[in-house]
Amino acid sequence: MRTGALTLMLLLMPLRLFGQGLTPSVLEKPGADSWPTYNGDYSGRRHSPLKQINTSNVHSLSAIWVYRASNLGQASFGSVIKSTPLQVNGILYFTMPDNVWAVDARSGREIWHYKYQQNEGNHIGQRGVAMLGDWLYFETPDCNLISLSAKDGKERWRKQIADVKLEYFCTISPLVVGNHIVVGVGGDSLDNPGYLESRDPETGDVQWHWNTEPGPGEPGFDSWPDDDSRNHGGGMTWMTGTYDPELGLIYWGIGNPNPVHAGAGRKGDNLWTCSIVALHVDTGKMAWGYQVSPHDTHDWDATQTPVLFDGDFHGRQRKLIAQASRNGFFFVLDRRTGEHLLTTPFIKTNWTLGINAKGQPMPDPKKEPARDGTLVSPSSNGASNWFAPSFDPAAGLFYVVASQSYSVFYLTAEGKAEGFAGRDDFLNYPGAIKAIDYKTGALRWTHDVGGMGTGLLTTAGNLLFAGDHSGHVLAMDSITGKTLWHTTVGANQTNGAITFELDGKQYLVVGAGDSLYAFTLAASP
Amino acid sequence: MFIRRFGAAAGLLLFASVSSGQTDRAAQAERQKTPDSPQQKDSPGRDNPGDTLAALRGRTPVDKEAAERGRKIFVPTCGFCHGNDAQGKSGPDLVRSPLVLHDNKGDVIGPVIREGRPDRGMPAFAAFTAEQIADISTFLHSRAADVSNRFAYKIGDVITGDAQKGASFFNGDGHCANCHSVTGDLAHVASKYEPVELQRRMLYPAPNLIDRLLGKAAAPTTRAKVTVKLASGEQISGTLDHLDEFTVSLHDASGWYRSFSRESASVEVQDPRADHEALLPMYTDENMHNLLAYLETLK
Numbered sequence: 001m002r003t004g005a006l007t008l009m010l011l012l013m014p015l016r017l018f019g020q021g022l023t024p025s026v027l028e029k030p031g032a033d034s035w036p037t038y039n040g041d042y043s044g045r046r047h048s049p050l051k052q053i054n055t056s057n058v059h060s061l062s063a064i065w066v067y068r069a070s071n072l073g074q075a076s077f078g079s080v081i082k083s084t085p086l087q088v089n090g091i092l093y094f095t096m097p098d099n100v101w102a103v104d105a106r107s108g109r110e111i112w113h114y115k116y117q118q119n120e121g122n123h124i125g126q127r128g129v130a131m132l133g134d135w136l137y138f139e140t141p142d143c144n145l146i147s148l149s150a151k152d153g154k155e156r157w158r159k160q161i162a163d164v165k166l167e168y169f170c171t172i173s174p175l176v177v178g179n180h181i182v183v184g185v186g187g188d189s190l191d192n193p194g195y196l197e198s199r200d201p202e203t204g205d206v207q208w209h210w211n212t213e214p215g216p217g218e219p220g221f222d223s224w225p226d227d228d229s230r231n232h233g234g235g236m237t238w239m240t241g242t243y244d245p246e247l248g249l250i251y252w253g254i255g256n257p258n259p260v261h262a263g264a265g266r267k268g269d270n271l272w273t274c275s276i277v278a279l280h281v282d283t284g285k286m287a288w289g290y291q292v293s294p295h296d297t298h299d300w301d302a303t304q305t306p307v308l309f310d311g312d313f314h315g316r317q318r319k320l321i322a323q324a325s326r327n328g329f330f331f332v333l334d335r336r337t338g339e340h341l342l343t344t345p346f347i348k349t350n351w352t353l354g355i356n357a358k359g360q361p362m363p364d365p366k367k368e369p370a371r372d373g374t375l376v377s378p379s380s381n382g383a384s385n386w387f388a389p390s391f392d393p394a395a396g397l398f399y400v401v402a403s404q405s406y407s408v409f410y411l412t413a414e415g416k417a418e419g420f421a422g423r424d425d426f427l428n429y430p431g432a433i434k435a436i437d438y439k440t441g442a443l444r445w446t447h448d449v450g451g452m453g454t455g456l457l458t459t460a461g462n463l464l465f466a467g468d469h470s471g472h473v474l475a476m477d478s479i480t481g482k483t484l485w486h487t488t489v490g491a492n493q494t495n496g497a498i499t500f501e502l503d504g505k506q507y508l509v510v511g512a513g514d515s516l517y518a519f520t521l522a523a524s525p
Numbered sequence: 526m527f528i529r530r531f532g533a534a535a536g537l538l539l540f541a542s543v544s545s546g547q548t549d550r551a552a553q554a555e556r557q558k559t560p561d562s563p564q565q566k567d568s569p570g571r572d573n574p575g576d577t578l579a580a581l582r583g584r585t586p587v588d589k590e591a592a593e594r595g596r597k598i599f600v601p602t603c604g605f606c607h608g609n610d611a612q613g614k615s616g617p618d619l620v621r622s623p624l625v626l627h628d629n630k631g632d633v634i635g636p637v638i639r640e641g642r643p644d645r646g647m648p649a650f651a652a653f654t655a656e657q658i659a660d661i662s663t664f665l666h667s668r669a670a671d672v673s674n675r676f677a678y679k680i681g682d683v684i685t686g687d688a689q690k691g692a693s694f695f696n697g698d699g700h701c702a703n704c705h706s707v708t709g710d711l712a713h714v715a716s717k718y719e720p721v722e723l724q725r726r727m728l729y730p731a732p733n734l735i736d737r738l739l740g741k742a743a744a745p746t747t748r749a750k751v752t753v754k755l756a757s758g759e760q761i762s763g764t765l766d767h768l769d770e771f772t773v774s775l776h777d778a779s780g781w782y783r784s785f786s787r788e789s790a791s792v793e794v795q796d797p798r799a800d801h802e803a804l805l806p807m808y809t810d811e812n813m814h815n816l817l818a819y820l821e822t823l824k
Contacts, residue, residue: 120584163623165623165626165627166621166623166626167626167673189672189673189674189675190620190621190669190672190673191621192621232621260675348806350806366810367810370810371681371682371683371685372681372682372683372684372685372686372814373680373683373724373810373813373814374810375728375805375808375810375813377805377806406728406729406805408724408725408728408813410680410681410683410721412678412679412680412681413678415608415610415612416608416610416612416613416618418612418618418620418621418672419672419673419675420675420678422675422678423675423676423678423680425680425721425724425725425733426733426734426735427725427728427729427731427805428729428731428802428805429734450769468769468770469769470767470769470770470771470772472769472770472771474770483770486770486771
């Protein structure tokens with residue numbers, strides 16, 4: 001009798017199944033025991049409140065496991081971990097092109113491995129899955145959005161999000177907001193228009209579609225000379241955006257215009273390429289846009305993470321958004337309205353005629369690519385690129401991996417300019433981490449890391465984690481830039497590090513080459 | 526293995542991230558190579574970066590013979606309206622045409638060619654065989670591949686400067702003559718390099734990473750010299766092998782490899798590339814073109 005009553009009671013209890021915790025409201029305020037989105041949270045700051053690992057004890061940080069990915073199939077072409085793993089309920093989910101893995105965060109043991117079919121998409125990189133409830137969302141090189149069960153890696157459905165035959169390819173970790181899976185696309189080699197879409201989490205069906213190039217009557221329509229240039233204007237959406245739950249706005253960095261290096265056939269600003277745009281997440285309607293590179297001809301897309309934070313700006317508390325853009329300039333805007341607040345260079349560039357009244361760098365026509373070459377800084381790799389920046393709210397510092405690079409830019413197209421229509425001949429590939437004071441744009445410190453290539457992470461332990469280009473993972477004092485700890489891993493770090501707490505221990509997880517490495521403090525604090 | 530080389534390899538990684546064709550695989554291969562190893566000369570993609578990239582993407586390289594057969598049919602028959610390069614004239618651009626891009630050996634464009642599009646003024650070409658249409662399709666795909674693969678783009682005539690002014694810059698503001706001599710190290714330099722490569726090396730004397738990854742042969746880079754001073758007062762000089770925040774390594778005069786922790790040593794590097802790097806922000810494009818024109822006289 002008693003047993004029966006207990007059974008009945010258990011049956012009547014609302015069962016909370018393992019793994020069902022990742023609701024939209026949890027995503028708005030994720031705990032430090034998880035890393036449930038590409039940037040850890042919606043702000044894009046990649047800043048953790050954890051401080052078990054801190055400046056006083058980071059010297060005892062030790063590797064506890066290594067997971068080496070294998071059986072990649074065709075992805076051997078892109079076989080480095082560019083993805084930021086998610087960590088939910090003690091399980092890490094990470095990717096390479098065509099591949100998704102679930103790995104035990106405590107032990108590094110593989111739980112499952114999903115492998116996509118061979119395909120002709122560009123396998124340049126894959127930046128991670130997104131998660132909602134028990135489901136993962138994964139973009140393939142040939143632009144299918146795939147929903148997988150987080151439990152066992154079984155495919156639930158797939159939906160095409162772009163046409164690989166037109167040279168689109170897909171790499172990004174989608175952004176999950178409420179019941180929206182926001183997906184972006186890439187591919188700027190054949191003059192396709194860029195767009196963002198929201199997909200239904202249950203079915204993968206389109207909820208809304210936003211085009212980079214404005215339609216008739218929309219702001220920016222006249223920034224193109226004609227329909228042909230507008231319809232082939234590029235502006236890809238290949239990096240994950242950020243989100244402000246209070247404003248209901250998502251923020252996205254938009255890619256470069258096409259044809260990439262030939263501007264003559266697309267005179268005008270070419271909106272909304274090379275812009276930061278704010279869209280209402282429920283409708284895909286544009287709230288505002290700000291173009292950081294009018295009429296770009298150097299492949300300097302503005303896809304770098306637009307980072308959100310609140311703070312004082314010239315005596316007034318503001319909701320801010322900041323980007324260290326590929327063109328070499330650091331921008332701060334008011335994220336309610338898009339009002340421009342600050343533009344400062346974070347490398348020495350040579351391509352502008354100055355800054356206009358709206359805070360935009362004005363391109364010098366003489367520095368556009370030419371038949372016999374123009375010497376320009378930065379190179380098409382940019383002063384910054386996709387490597388995740390970080391923002392420490394307590395320090396008020398924005399961190400970016402910056403490159404004082406130079407290239408000779410050539411125009412090559414004979415006849416009609418299409419595709420890239422030119423190329424740049426890279427000279428040097430330097431890289432340094434820079435700490436930028438968001439209020440003034442002043443550089444607080446610079447730390448040479450020998451090249452540009454890894455994402456950044458800061459923590460409340462006053463630490464900044466990054467990789468250098470000699471195969472080291474570094475922990476620096478985030479206030480001074482001084483190295484406090486380093487170790488060698490099997491390759492240069494290739495993703496942005498993440499951190500979370502499990503069983504009372506703070507973990508650091510880093511991807512380098514084909515392996516994930518996990519670290520904790522050697523002894524309990 | 527100077528730090529910049531790592532920077533270069535990683536630069537490719539980053540390059541690979543841009544939203545266009547590029548390879549991480551290549552970056553990995555780069556890490557395994559010595560900078561200018563001779564085996565690179567035998568790499569398959571040496572003469573055709575397009576093939577290398579197609580293979581890396583899991584695509585079959587374009588059948589060049591079929592494409593050429595197709596071109597010979599296309600130009601006299603279709604070129605008048607679509608342009609000999611298929612980029613469009615009175616008729617549509619067929620290079621970035623979704624219809625053409627979805628075609629496989631004529632299965633989509635075949636009916637259009639045979640039946641025409643009378644409503645849009647395109648006549649029917651009923652007489653073409655399936656093989657001829659497949660060749661036209663291959664030609665059009667080869668055109669799309671040409672356009673979408675920037676690494677196969679040919680850079681044009683870059684020698685546009687004034688050689689005399691270039692000589693003045695060489696001996697004057699550029700301070701090139703401090704280290705170089707046109708009758709010594711630079712004698713016949715224009716015979717050694719194609720103009721584009723000479724322009725790059727003149728600005729920054731290192732092989733282009735992309736070219737190297739695509740298997741092009743490259744002349745060696747001048748290695749930096751280094752002197753390490755130990756706490757004991759001992760000094761060791763040699764050719765710099767690697768320098769990072771923690772370690773310096775070199776090959777000494779006897780050819781031995783030696784490495785030192787930077788905690789206990791001070792390091793002085795003499796890298797000829799440092800002077801070139803310092804000059805980069807000083808150039809005007811005019812100076813650059815004039816200097817190249819001058820170096821081009823050194824045949």
